[in-house]
Amino acid sequence: MPTGQQVYFLSDFHLGVPDHEASTAREKRIVRFLEEAAKDATEIHILGDLFDMWFEYKQVVPRGFTRLLGKLSELHDRGIPVHIHIGNHDMWAFDYLPKETGVTLHQEPIVREWDGKRLYIGHGDGLGPGDHGYKFIRKVFRNKLMQWCFARLHPNFGLGIAHFWSDRSRKKNYENDRMWLGADKEWLVQYCNGLLEKEHYDYFIFGHRHLPVDMELVPAGSAGRDPAGVAGMMTSGSPAGDPEGATMELVPAGSATRDPAGTSSRYINLGDWITHFTYAVFDGEEMKLMKREGNGSLSADRRISGGPAE
Secondary structure (H helix, E strand, O other): OOOOOEEEEEOOOOEOOOOHHHHHHHHHHHHHHHHHHOOOEEEEEEOOOOEOOOEOOOOOOOOOOHHHHHHHHHHHHOOOOEEEEOOOOOOEOOOHHHHHHOOEEEOOOEEEEEOOEEEEEOOOOOOOOOOHHHHHHHHHHHOHHHHHHHHOOOHHHHHHHHHHHHHHHHHHHOOHHHOOOOOOOOHHHHHHHHHHOOOOOOEEEEOOOOOEEEEEOOOOOOOOOOOOOOOEEOHHHOOOOOOOOOOOEEOOOOOOOOOOOOOOOEEEEEOOOOOOOEEEEEOOOOEEEEEOOOOOOHHHOEEEOEOOOO
16 A cells, blocks of 8 residues: 555445435535545545435436535546445445446455455445345345336336335334444354454454444454453443443454454444444554544544444
8 A cells, every 4th residue: 555545434324314404414524524535545435325225217316415426526536446335225326326426336345455454345234144134135125127127117206115115224223223232242243253264354344333343353262362351341332322331342452362363353343424423544554443523634533442432
């Protein structure tokens, strides 16, 4: 990675909700962040759910979001690659965004390597054990024939149905998306640990969960778990929405914990730009999870270490 350059990661804007005024204010804040990030960005990755609902007809796309789409186009024209990893709320993005804004779309998680560090990057929906109902619906929604049939509907009717479904899904999962289940029950943590049993990744970067998390992974059966029990209880990182106010066990960065390959690995969840306004930045050596403070220089932003933001 070029000296002084950074890779930025952010996710879960859900533009369009709860109403036009609030969505527009959030969109402006995201655009201002992208303007600041562009000063030293070598790449920018947006890990899904840019919009609360998105479906592209051949000649029609959802109205709105012109500030964000214009900024994405500008970043591309300036030579800054922007990667969009499709989420569960915008899985019906096809060729409009690449053609009009120049972004690169990813339907599935990807693996990237910078300066010898391996990163596993994706939105995070449908990964890990459980959630069989959603996984079935995901297959249906991604089926080419079903997409073709849906596109036969008049846009006013089709987009109305899509908005209703998206709103229903968001309200149903609102609280669950903000509740930490514990490292032994979090399906994305289980998914990462399963991958680590086969090969090493330095960082797993996901969105979807709406919880800013930066934790070191301890795969089941790992012989490297801290024998002194140094793994701490993060009292300042209690997950928002946890009715028990329970803390979660995390292994502090720099501890002796190692995965089976003999090197540490970390799970990063990016949070969202609805409640937390968080993002991650990687300089080739270190990944930092950050909370946006205001709309000025990124140097004023605060690092989050450990568990979910307060």
